[in-house]
Amino acid sequence: MNTEERIARHTAEQSLADFFNSQVGNLPFYDCPECKNKGGTIVVKYVKSHDDYLPFWRECACMKIRRARQKGMQSGLGGAQENKTFDSYNTADIWQANVKKAAMEYINEPKAWFYIGGQSGAGKTHICTAIAAECLKRGQTVRYMVWREAGTRLKRLVSFKSDDYESEIEKYKNVEVLYIDDLFKSRRRNNELSVTDGDVNLAFEILNYRYNKGSKTIISCELSLNELTEIDEAIAGRIFEKTLKNKYFVYIRKDDTRNYRM
DSSP: OOHHHHHHHHHHHHHHHHHHHHSOOOOSSOOOTTTTTSSEEEEEEEETTTTEEEEEEEEOTHHHHHHHHHHHHHHTOTTHHHHSOTTTSOOOSHHHHHHHHHHHHHTTOSSOEEEEEESTTSSHHHHHHHHHHHHHHTTOOEEEEEHHHHHHHHHHHHHTTOTHHHHHHHHHHSSSEEEEEEETOOOEETTEEOOOHHHHHHHHHHHHHHHHHTOEEEEEESOOHHHHHHHOHHHHHHHHHHTTTTTSEEEEOOOGGGOTTO
């Protein structure tokens, strides 16, 4: 290919690339001015082995954001991942700063668990959602499990001896990162914890499977280690061990002044 042919070829390919790059796409989850929501742009490069100018696809940086947000929607977190972040977590008090420090250190743990229990309204869901969102940003698959809702559904499948039970519980047992929100959430009766055998059996099945597999698990709850042990020693022991024996086992002392919802 002589010089004139090479220039003509480059002009033609660049013209096509410019036309494509000027078009507006319709990819969801983010409005990107760089690729105009197409997910990438076409660049024209000279390839010596072909003695020709060829078009190449260059993925836009926005695709990382789109994938994370899509996984967030699939995880069940929805829009919570956008506003319950580490940046928006209040650290006015020392105990809050310690919670955030433990949570941010935990992100880099490949197989450990994170447990936060104690005072209602103290930001437990916020900090766990921030961890889960960061896992999504790193390309990990996350599933959000609201214990009362998911537990009720799974226990109903068991009671009806439904064939769907195994396929449903597998979603929680085998996901890369599982976030259980409000584990054993229930009312107290006569000042005693009211947790059914069905809840204990379900929790053990999921947590024991993930314990043996070494799967990353995030848990929020209102119970202390002693209260967990009272419900089921085997579950409490597994949680305590997988949180590296207190490194990522956080308990917020019961104190109404720490209930920021109120």
